[in-house]
Amino acid sequence: MNSKTPICDFVKKYAEQNYVRLHMPAHKGRCFLGYENRDITEIDGADSLYDANGIIAESEHNASVLFGSAATLYSAEGSSLSIRAMLYLTRLKTANKGRKTVIAATRNAHKVFALTAALLDIDVLWLTDERENSSLCNCLITPKGLNETLKKLTIPPDAVFITSPDYLGNIADIKGLSEVAHKYGSLLIVDNAHGAYLKFVDGKLHPIDCGADMCCDSAHKTLPCLTGGGYLHISKTAPEYLKTHAKEALGMFGSTSPSYLILQSLDNVNGLLFDGYADKILKAAHAVTKLKQTLKNYGWTLLENDEPLKITVDANANGYDGRELANILIKSKIMPEYYDRDYIVLMFSAENGDKDISALGSALKDIQLKEKISRKFIKLNPVSVMSMQQALMSPSETVNIQNALDRILACPTVSCPPAVPILYGGEIITRESVELFEYYGITEVKVVK
Ligand SMILES: Cc1ncc(COP(=O)(O)O)c(C=O)c1O
Structure with a gap:
């Protein structure tokens, strides 16, 4: 390792050298909010995120050592960007196979998952909570339950996608789920947006240590990183093509002007972790x-x-x-x-x-504790009548939830956080779903015209 923090070192030195900045960004390093001096672009020596072979590649390598992955790549656009990349990588798996890509996913997936699946025309087989009473944010799937589902399919899904930890803090049995997914030749993908720090606490809790092929972490959610900093990790046991194409996959969706403040912040986290954080x-x-x-x-x-x-x-x-x-x-x-x-x-x-x-x-x-309030559970049995892409691309209109009964949802309407959709695009809005939308304070939805 040349340096624990090569991006920070480079930018700090550049900022100290008082260059005439005839490059973007237009604030030219002048102080408006206070950090502009270190906000640069792809100048000579600064490397380039989606074509990294200098300080960014070095910093990403440092992160991969810390996380014990085959590759850890940076996102300056959170886990959202890494999720898009992971779906594109799954889509590559079915290239030239003459059929659509299918992903089995737990129903508490973040809306970015659903929207990207729609854009890439990936079919999603939704996995529902194995318990009767569950809330929007959690969706328990056991290895036994997953095995039961997968064994009934004539063609196994290309990947199994789970969210762990979920917004409430439940962690899935990733080891068990990965063994089942792999038995059927499916990738195990984990949305670990909330769990970057799990690598550094007791026990082997990080998905990369539990058999996931790839996962995303939002560094900013649980490590001392600026908002927007995220990782895409590819595990050492994952198929080689994931590592080969991961950069290209991120570059497919990411801005060509990634924030160097965020990249420095990710780089700085490495330095802290190397120093005992x-x-x-x-x-x-x-x-x-x-x-x-x-x-x-x-x-x-x-x-x-x-x-x-x-x-x-x-x-x-x-x-x-x-x-x-x-x-x-x-x-x-x-x-x-x-x-x-x-x-x-x-x-x-x-x-x-x-x-x-x-x-x-x-x-x-x-705060005074009171008598328990019994919770109302509303069970949905969603029925899909068109693909998420068809629904997303169809002419649509926004209607009051009260007028949405029996209509087809065009795209997920969610409150953020937790950005977990109640229904996904292409599904029929039933009386129970109207009730659930209202329960979560959603008053308008976009439906297919
Ligand atoms: C479970 C989950 N996945 C993905 C995301 C998206 O992460 P980011 O905001 O870092 O893009 C979030 C954001 O809240 C999330 O809660």
């Missing part, structure tokens, strides 16, 4: 585990999730609508990551110190 993550994970226990001792019911740095409060079980409870926390100057009627998601990172841990502990200690 994992210890800080581990310490935070232990502190949050302790806090979870303290909250339980106060009588709070938490979702029994597996994510060490995420606390999900089951609002209803504690007598609250999640929105009401979130407002109490916000008034105490604690801002949750996400809340809906049922849950509040509180995300910690290594940057939340003891003060933040005790702030949440004290705030929740002061």
Whole structure:
């Protein structure tokens, strides 16, 4: 390794040398917001993200060493870009096979997955939660359940796509699922947007260590990285073509002006990790585990999730609508990551110190617990009548959800976060789905004309 942070080193030196900047961006390094001096473009020596053979390639190599992957490539456009690339890579698998690409995916997939599948005309076989009562964000699939589904198919899917961790912090049995997927010759792809840090805590929790062929991580969600920083990891055991085509796949969808601030931030994360930042993550994970226990001792019911740095409060079980409870926390100057009627998601990172841990502990200690509210579960049995691409490309109109009964959804309408669609394009809007849209506060949807 030449340097732990080659991109940062290069830009810092460039900024110090006071060049006359006759290149983009037009702020010319002058200070408007405060960081413009280090915001550059592909000048001499700065390498080029989608054709990397200099400092960016070196930095990405450093990241691959840290994550133990065959290749770790940067995204300056979050996991969204990596998801698009992973679907394109799956599409390549079926090139010249004379049939459409098929991916089996859990129904809690992020909307980018659905929109990209629609654009690439990939057929999706939706895998539904194996339990009766599940919420929008989670979708439990066991290796046994996946095996049951796959063995009934005449042609196995080209890939199995799962979201793990989900927004509530549940982690799937990736090892078991990858063994089943591989038995049928399918790739195992994981949306690990919420789990970059899992590589650096106890146990082998990162998908790349559990048998996934590839996964995306949003570095910005759980590591000290600017918003937009993400990874596409290809595992050492994945088919070779994934590594060969991964750059091209990212370049297919990414901006030709990726942010060098974000690239420096990704590069800087490597430096921190090489210098022992994992210890800080581990310490935070232990502190949050302790806090979870303290909250339980106060009588709070938490979702029994597996994510060490995420606390999900089951609002209803504690007598609250999640929105009401979130407002109490916000008034105490604690801002949750996400809340809906049922849950509040509180995300910690290594940057939340003891003060933040005790702030949440004290705030929740002061809130009076109430009689459990029974939750209403609305079970959907979605019926698709046209492909997601057909639905997306059809003439469409926006209608009030009350007038959408029996219409065909054109494209997913979601609130973000969590950006998990209730229905996907091409599916019929039933009475139950209208109810569920309303439950999540969605009042208008786009339907096929
Ligand atoms: C599960 C999941 N996947 C993918 C994404 C997209 O990630 P990004 O915002 O980094 O593009 C998100 C964003 O919230 C997410 O929650």
